[in-house]
Amino acid sequence: MGYREPQFYLVPLRKGKVGATIICTLDSEERKVAIGELAVRLPSIADFPEFGGKVIMDPRNIWVMLPSGEYRRAPEHSALGWFIDKVFRFFEQGRSGVWYTDDELVHRTCLLWLDGKTKNKAFLRKVAELLLAGKRAEVRALLIAKEL
């Protein structure tokens, strides 16, 4: 990410009040950032299944896990947002409030879209329609055809 971490900054604002900024990464271990006596415990995210989800969304963003395990954020206002909205029933709410799914077919559809292997919104519409109808075998066949 190109930043030194963790970072904890304070700026005096008024008597007895400071502005605080914390920038860091969180993982499966608890961490602590401190400035002298001031310490902030940063919780582990191990108990938050959403941060290992294949597709994660909040009201503004969609993140898709790449095969490398890294997340890629979907471009804003893309057709993928429309697709995710349609298949929202496959998502569950995580403990932090964001939504996530590990549904394989939703994930593979997102990967196809992000990789640019399909740019046709009709494809997304068809996959959404089939998923909502519970026709998973047909979806799988459609995906394989595009993935090859």
Added chain:
Amino acid sequence: MVGNIEPIRKGRVYLAMWGYLDDRAKCDWVLGRFRIKLPPIGRLPEFRARVVVDVFGDGCWVLLPATEEYHRVEGTRLKEFLREVLFLFDEGESGEFLYTNDDLVYRTCLLWIGGKVKNAEFLDRMAKLIKEGKTKEARALLIAKEL
């Protein structure tokens, strides 16, 4: 508090949060069941002091008497003055800031940031008098400018 959590890779997220710490009970930043407790700063004298500088000398803040807000010092001249009188500063509990409640230093800062003095020689003169322990002369000089 406001903040942002962004997934980076499986089991790893980027966190950026901004907010305020004050004297009262701990503030929390909450996102669903994700919660970060922030400590109070009531026991840290540097955040109630009249003049505060960071340990790198880049940031200097002067408490405005009317509003009790900190004015961030811009420009180099007043910072140079503060460096000259740094022996009057104590180390804060946070380890990141030095502070002073010295009356002469404070009033000099207020004169400068209030625009009542624009001559850098005044700051040099004040620094010299303070360093030499000539507080009566320094006080007289301040009163002359304050009036």
